[in-house]
Amino acid sequence: MSSVEWSRLLRGSSDTDPMDRLRQAMRLGHDVAPGLIAGCSITELDGTKYSTQASSDQLAVSLDEAQYEAGRGPCMTAARDHQIHHLEDLRAAGQFEHFNSAAIEVGVLSSLSLPLEGTYRPAALNFYATSPGVFVNRRSRRIAALLARVIAARMLQSDSGSRGARPLSTEAQKKAELIHRAQVRLAIEHGSPEQAFTAMAIRSREEVRSIFDIARDLLAPGPVSS
Amino acid sequence: MSAFTSGLSLDQGMLASELTYEELWVAVLTLGGELAELEVEAYVLDVLTPGVYEHNIIAQALNEVSMSRGNDHPVAYRYH
DSSP, rough: OOOOHHHHHHOTTTTHHHHHHHHHHHGGGGSTTTTTTTEEEEEEETEEEEEEEEEESHHHHHHHHHHHHEEEEEHHHHHHOOOEEEEETTTSHHHHHHHHHHHHTTOOOOOEEEEEEEEEOOOEEEEEEEEEGGSSHHHHHHHHHHHHHHHHHHHHOTTTTOTTOOOOOOHHHHHHHHHHHHHHHHHHHHHSSSHHHHHHHHHHHHOOHHHHHHHHHHHHHHOOOO | OOOOOOBBHHHHHHHHHTTTHHHHHHHHTTTTTTOHHHHHHHHHHSSSSOOHHHHHHHHHHHHHHHHHHOOOBOOOOOOO
């Protein structure tokens, strides 16, 4: 896994060139199923015209273009209809014969296309794999879905769900403040608020109690000496 | 080298919790965390390597849900 690359993409600043971000995201496509991804790409629909906005390599571009030329294919369906399109084994008869033939010819045997939600134009993220059934794997599909969400957010240059955007109820905010106060109190003993959190979490496990109860105890006034 | 208590990984704990990522994110924020929603998902899937604090705050969020359902702390904590 390319943890550093994921970190850059997730935390990338808004002044990074959008195309650089998409190219960076395409490199991460290989993490969906290491050693089995032949290529990945982003298809975008502008009016009635489909085009590939970014790709990991020429193979992915050629498979996208095979679909545009035929006027149908999984990447187009995913972008236009906002539907996940998974082709488990391209050797089996399917609805996209032209695409299946083009893919098999270059050694691609399965594909997954995911709609990119919330983008300005309809778009899809496509993965092409060298073995059948690659995207049946739950973990592969979840990583693909994460990458699609990150790309959609980056295409919008938004910071959706960002640090600081706190959709918390008043009660939840009070709980967060309680934990924060307890962390600050314990930090003197444990070195930092983060280490204090770990100490409270482990105490919560040892005592089989909620960490909020642990925090309340820590902040309760001690016995008054006479 | 990392050291963990016994228990489930974040990914296993997430599956067992049946939470959505948004629900987990809100649970992390309620513990005072300041992670972005997509970061939480990336840590759970282990495409982003969590530090001790990031691991433990997500573990605690999952374990709080488990306790609220009458169970114990299934997800492992990280000591260092």
